[in-house]
Amino acid sequence: MQKSSGSNNQDVKQKNRMLVLKLITVNKGVSRVDIAKMTGLSKMTVGNIVTELIEQGIVTEKNLSDNPFPQNNGNYGRKPIMLTLSPDSPCICGMLIKRELCQIVIGDLSGTILEQINYEFSSLENGDALIDMLMQGFQTLTARIERPILAISIASLGPLNSSDGIILNPPYFYGIENFPITSIIHKITGLPTFLVNDANAGALAEKLYGIGKDIPNFTYLHIMNGIGSGLVLKDSLYEGDTGQSGEIGHTSINFAGPQCACGNKGCLDLYANVDNMRQKVFELSPFYPASPLASVSHPTWYDIVDCANRKDALAIIVIEEFCSYVSYALINTLNLLNIATLIVGYDSSLNGFIIEDIIKNKLSRTLLSANYDDITVIHSKFNGNAPLIGSIAFIADKIFSLSLSLFK
Ligand SMILES: [Zn+2]
Incomplete structure (x- = not known):
């Protein structure tokens, strides 16, 4: 039987919070007034949500004098305070698997890459060798950054069964087949881990942060x-x-x-x-x-x-x-x-x-x-890098749509 789910007050509140957070992150600097206009929420509701997000260390205020592109057209008057992601906000680990290159990044919810490491290779002995490489990158990058990591997203060449986290049988991929990559990485790191087709990740990067917004x-x-x-x-x-x-x-x-x-x-x-x-x-x-x-x-x-x-x-x-x-x-x-x-x-x-x-x-x-x-x-917008940015976008999208929690 088809299931339908209703919304209670708590759900609506959560949905509004994530909508406000999404606008702050994907627009890279908006004011409370801008958000109220974009969402139709009252200024008071937006104000309350922003106060909570600031108290939780996710969002921070930025004075307009710091902004190289003032938006008040030179008019003197009260300058709006811009909102942006906090430099201490939680991060995402993105991984991109290509046939001869793995790229591992740490990025924030706005899709900004903070740290990156690349590994080129011309052969892989087996799936374990792939895991070793990804984990080496993960450990190197997480040692460089003190912010919490929310989840890991692996964008990979296909075909995949992304709902079960399995790399199926990509052609010419060193015989690696039916490889349950997400369960292995989750077991090692303890973090929620997801798998997405590389081009699907690219599409999401364009939708969330790029030209398809x-x-x-x-x-x-x-x-x-x-x-x-x-x-x-x-x-x-x-x-x-x-x-x-x-x-x-x-x-x-x-x-x-x-x-x-x-x-x-x-x-x-x-x-x-x-x-x-x-x-x-x-x-x-x-x-x-x-x-x-x-x-x-x-x-x-x-x-x-x-x-x-x-x-x-x-x-x-x-x-x-x-x-x-x-x-x-x-x-x-x-x-x-x-x-x-x-x-x-x-x-x-x-x-x-x-x-x-x-x-x-x-x-x-x-x-x-x-x-x-x-x-x-x-x-x-990202030339060939949309799938890599998309590995970040895949987790950010889950958080904005409430299918993954921002809080552990
Ligand atoms: Zn074919």
């Missing part, structure tokens, strides 16, 4: 070794039944295509990848001898995007093909869910955004909703 529905597309996507629907991350939502790399763009390790045929990941792009460069370079790519023996993703941004014809052909594959898969998602906004993140801080331009062009010609609505394709 005011966009209710969007798809976040992350391009790395493989391609992942995360869905934000009605202002919330959509994780599906077991946290496997957004596996766009394993949607088929060719039912007669090659067999994929996932069991499906013609998956996007088999077509839109750097190896295929490199092969295309190799095949076409005799026809484009002036291209800088023609003289590079092993062009990287960065090389190809960089050349395309500088209007190199060979690079543009290769990127065009890549974007065609991605667009075919995207159209399925965007048409199915009637989403008109795409946020794209990839490991490159290059200006130019040619990938966004090409994808937008392709979608504008084929997407159903493009007939009556503009398609918006924007670059991630």
